Amino acid sequence: MPKTMKGVLDLYWETGTEGAYWVFEDDAYLSTRIETKCRKCGRWWNPEKPEFEPDGDKPIENTGLIMRSCKKGEHDVGPVEVPTRDYEGLHILKTGDRLTVYSKDDPSHVLWEGNVQLTPFTVYKDTWGAYWIHNKPKNIDIDVWGRYFLDGHPAQLIIKGK
Secondary structure: OOOEEEEEEEEEOOOOOOOEEEEEEEHHHEEEEEEEEEOOOOOOOOOOOHHHOOOOOEEEOOOOEEEOOOOOOOOOEEEEEEEEEOHHHEEEOOOOOEEEEEOOOOOOOEEEEEEOOEOOOOOOOEEEOOEEEOOOEOOOOHHHHHHHHHOOOEEEEEOOOO
16 A cells, blocks of 8 residues: 655755755654744844845845845844754655645645646756756646645655555
8 A cells, every 4th residue: 555645845956956956855754853933934043244134125136026024223132932844754756656735724625636747856947936956746736836835835745666
């Protein structure tokens, strides 16, 4: 019987991946760590270097996205527990995987469900916004698909053949 995993979606890249992958991160490998950051806007910086203090919302060039931040002097900096995930729980989505995407506001509400269908792997060919991506979805609008991953929507995954 196939294993059903619960977790979140992410757009994943690191040095050497030569582009971003659509990934599922399994909650079974979720833990937490303590970071010092603003409890209101979530931005991190070293308070001992006030010249680097974030000062209000800023657009992220060529993406249409906005980096949210409190204004200078309004930050509430302190220890915050943040989730961290292990590579063991990182699954690069492949054609044939069964995926269910849920609303972040109402995790019982299904936004999309189906078998993943991706274009063949390419390097430096496909882009989405400011991101190089290895492949595009065939059976859903890429902008809708991409938002699910950038926004970290909850999801359920059954890996093809497992």
